[in-house]
Amino acid sequence: xxxxxxxxxxxxxxxxxxxxxxxxxxxxxxxxxxxxxxxxxxxxxxxxxxxxxxxxxxxxxxxxxxxxxxxxxxxxxxxxxxxxxxxxxxxxxxxxxxxxxxxxxxxxxxxxxxxxxxxxxxxxxxxxxxxxxxxxxxxxxxxxxxxxxxxxxxxxxxxxxxxxxxxxxxxxxxxxxxxxxxxxxxxxxxxxxxxxxxxxxxxxxxxxxxxxxxxxxxxxxxxxxxxxxxxxxxxxxxxxxxxxxxxxxxxxxxxxxxxxxxxxxxxxxxxxxxxxxxxxxxxxxxxxxxxxxxxxxxxxxxxxxxxxxxxxxxxxxxxxxxxxxxxxxxxxxxxxxxxxxxxxxxxxxxxxxxxxxxxxxxxxxxxxxxxxxxxxxxxxxxxxxxxxxxxxxxxxxxxxxxxxxxxxxxxxxxxxxxxxxxxxxxxxxxxxxxxxxxxxxxxxxxxxxxxxxxxxxxxxxxxxxxxxxxxxx
DNA sequence: ATGTCC
Numbered sequence: 001x002x003x004x005x006x007x008x009x010x011x012x013x014x015x016x017x018x019x020x021x022x023x024x025x026x027x028x029x030x031x032x033x034x035x036x037x038x039x040x041x042x043x044x045x046x047x048x049x050x051x052x053x054x055x056x057x058x059x060x061x062x063x064x065x066x067x068x069x070x071x072x073x074x075x076x077x078x079x080x081x082x083x084x085x086x087x088x089x090x091x092x093x094x095x096x097x098x099x100x101x102x103x104x105x106x107x108x109x110x111x112x113x114x115x116x117x118x119x120x121x122x123x124x125x126x127x128x129x130x131x132x133x134x135x136x137x138x139x140x141x142x143x144x145x146x147x148x149x150x151x152x153x154x155x156x157x158x159x160x161x162x163x164x165x166x167x168x169x170x171x172x173x174x175x176x177x178x179x180x181x182x183x184x185x186x187x188x189x190x191x192x193x194x195x196x197x198x199x200x201x202x203x204x205x206x207x208x209x210x211x212x213x214x215x216x217x218x219x220x221x222x223x224x225x226x227x228x229x230x231x232x233x234x235x236x237x238x239x240x241x242x243x244x245x246x247x248x249x250x251x252x253x254x255x256x257x258x259x260x261x262x263x264x265x266x267x268x269x270x271x272x273x274x275x276x277x278x279x280x281x282x283x284x285x286x287x288x289x290x291x292x293x294x295x296x297x298x299x300x301x302x303x304x305x306x307x308x309x310x311x312x313x314x315x316x317x318x319x320x321x322x323x324x325x326x327x328x329x330x331x332x333x334x335x336x337x338x339x340x341x342x343x344x345x346x347x348x349x350x351x352x353x354x355x356x357x358x359x360x361x362x363x364x365x366x367x368x369x370x371x372x373x374x375x376x377x378x379x380x381x382x383x384x385x386x387x388x389x390x391x392x393x394x395x396x397x398x399x400x401x402x403x404x405x406x407x408x409x410x411x412x413x414x415x416x417x418x419x420x421x422x423x424x425x426x427x428x429x430x431x432x433x434x435x436x437x438x439x440x441x442x443x444x445x446x447x448x449x450x451x452x453x454x455x456x457x458x459x460x461x462x463x464x465x466x467x468x469x470x471x472x473x
Numbered sequence: 474a475t476g477t478c479c
Contacts, residue, residue, distance in 0.1 A: 030478075147474040184476035226474055265475040273478090340474090 005029075006040060014045050020283050021066040033059050077280045080108035088388040091119025091447030094400075094439060095130075098123035103131050105285050111138035113352055116389050118359045119447035120398025120439065126287035129358035132392045134347050138290040139298055139305075141272040143355035144342050147224075148268055149309030150259030151338035152369040152395075153316035154235075154380065154458070155323070158330040161234035161250040164461045171232050171252075172425060172462050178322040179223055179230045181428060181466040184262070186219035195220055197314040202307050208270055209304065212263050216311060219261040221318030225466035227396075227433060228258040230319060233460040235380065241455055244333045251332070254323050255378065255458060256316050257371060259340065264308035271301040293353065302342075309341055335380065337361060337368040339395040347390060354390055362386070362393040362452050370452070371396050372441030374433065374463045375422045379445060381452035393451045397438040406437035424461055430468035 006029045008022060016022050025044055035043065047054045047063055054064035084107040089095065099121040106127050107115050114134040121130030126142030133143050164171065180186055187193075198220070203213045223230055235253040237246055260267075274297055275289035291298035316336065324331055337360055345354045360368040364385030370393065371378035378396075385391055401409065407430075415434040419426055431437075445454070 145474075150474075182476095183474085224474070228474085259474070262475065269475085269478085 004037070006037060006044075010041065011044060014041070015048055016044070018283075019070065021063060021070065023283055023286070024063045024066050028059060028063055077282060078110060080105070080282055080285055081110060081112075082108075084108055084112065085114070087115040087117065089117040089121075090389065090394075090451065091444060092117075094119060094443065094447070095121045096123060099128035099130065102126070102128045106131065106133050106143070106288055109135070109140075109281070109285065109288055109290065111135040111290055113350075114347060114390055116392060118389075118392060118394040119444045120358070120394035120396055122399050124357065127355065127357045130394060130398060131355075131357050132359045132390045133355045133357075134345075134352040134390055135290065135355070136350070136352055137293045139293060139301060139342050139353050140288050140290045140355060141268055141275050141301060142287045142289070143357055144268070144305060145340040145357045146265055146268045147259035147340050148264035148305055149312035149338050150340040151257070151312055151316065151336060152371065153256045153320060153334065153336040154369050155254045155320045155331050156235055156244075156246065156333045156335075157252045157254070157324075157327060158332050159252040159327070161236075161252050163252050164232060164234055168425070168462070172427070174323055174326045175230055175232065175462060175464050176427065178319060178326065179464055180221070181223050181225065181228070181464065183225045183466070185224075186215070186222045186261075189218075192217055193220060193318055195314045195318065197307075197310045200307050200310065202303060206300070206304065209267070209307070212266055216261070216263040219263070219315075220311075221315050221322070222261060223256070223258040223315075223319070223466070224261055227465075229374070229463055229465045230254070230256045230258075231374070231460045231463040233458050233462075235456050235458045237456045244455075246332050253458060254320060255369065255371065255460070256319055258312070258315060260308040260312040261315065263311050267304045267308050271297070271304065275301075305342065309338060312338065335367050335369060337366075345391070348387070356392055358395045359392045360395045361391060362389065363391040366391075367455070368393065368452065369458075370394060370441075370445070371458075373397060373435040373438045374426060374429070374460055374465070375418045375424055375435040376438075376441050378441070378458040378460070379454050380456040380458065382455050383452055384450065386451050389448075389451050393448050394444055397441040397444050399437055400439045401437040403432035403437075406432045406434055410434045410436055422459070424463060427462070427464040428467035429463070429465035432468075433465055
């Protein structure tokens with residue numbers, strides 16, 4: 001506890017207010033400056049009590065100035081709208097207040113036209129996870145998110161699901177051999193595969209992206225960490241789906257969830273920083289800095305975001321092709337959909353930029369995959385195209401416990417029991433991804449029955465996630 | 474989410 005990072009609450013406890021000075025204090029704190037936690041807290045206390053004596057301090061001068069001249073307005077700051085139109089909230093009774101407040105702020109951006117909150121919404125950075133925001137002629141890097149183009153991909157094989165029992169060990173081995181997990185991890189040089197996404201001209205045109213090409217190659221087909229997974233499971237079609245050409249039955253399927261790895265994360269960081277320099281917003285909205293679509297920076301982000309999306313797609317493709325080859329059976333269908341992205345879409349007759357941060361596109365007839373947890377069903381769905389949701393649905397069950405809460409409160413024995421009850425083999429993972437840390441997927445699906453039709457149920461049976469042991473520092 | 478902020 002001694003080394004716990006100083007956060008906003010610590011500063012509020014010292015008497016700081018939710019304003020510009022708080023933001024500056026946190027920024028100073030993040031650089032540490034060789035001060036221990038207690039020393040830093042003491043300094044913050046002293047600056048607050050007597051900002052004047054710090055007005056020429058090498059470290060605390062900006063904080064002292066913000067405290068001395070709180071009302072001094074940067075004339076470049078773009079004001080928020082006083083009021084906005086209402087926005088639709090699905091499953092409101094299960095959504096924390098923090099997510100609502102973030103969405104309220106996002107709606108007040110001068111470029112915002114419409115918004116919606118999905119039933120798995122929870123507090124994020126900038127726009128909440130599960131937030132949908134439609135803007136005019138502007139794109140917001142942090143409304144896309146850090147893991148640009150993160151997605152779900154589902155392959156349905158021409159093999160009965162009984163294989164999950166009868167060929168369990170073989171399937172487990174196929175996952176182990178063809179997937180790589182963990183932050184920073186990828187494939188060894190001799191294991192790397194080529195892919196046309198690496199030929200994208202942005203790898204030549206933009207220097208910082210060019211520097212990422214080798215890592216992108218190494219990480220192609222890897223899954224990363226957090227809530228990402230690769231799993232075999234049983235998909236159950238209660239009735240034939242004519243569009244997919246799949247008869248009623250239970251089949252072996254592969255479901256993957258991952259994103260654009262280091263490439264996307266670095267692109268997100270680069271353009272968020274640029275947006276914050278070019279677009280100064282009031283304190284509570286600063287993470288929602290936007291880039292005009294008619295500006296060079298906006299166009300560059302749009303292109304880089306699309307590259308990250310294509311790369312994320314290529315990562316899934318590599319995994320699915322390897323598994324398909326090892327299985328040696330036919331694939332009946334492959335479905336893929338992404339979240340953490342921005343799309344140019346028509347809304348009420350106008351072209352808008354629709355940001356879906358942890359939300360699934362659900363225009364009429366569009367297929368999507370909404371996973372539950374490692375021990376509960378996920379769903380193959382077909383969108384209904386509801387305008388008030390901005391053609392969207394949730395991207396999963398959503399957390400009901402933060403990672404820290406889950407690690408602190410949940411018992412491993414309970415998780416193992418749950419996995420055992422459901423007949424799930426788990427490779428890797430950690431308590432922060434325990435099924436109990438997530439909302440009940442059935443409640444979430446009920447809250448969005450107006451938004452999507454369920455096509456089939458997917459039950460995970462052999463699940464691989466990142467092993468948390470790889471990052472102990 | 475990501476191998477730890479220019």
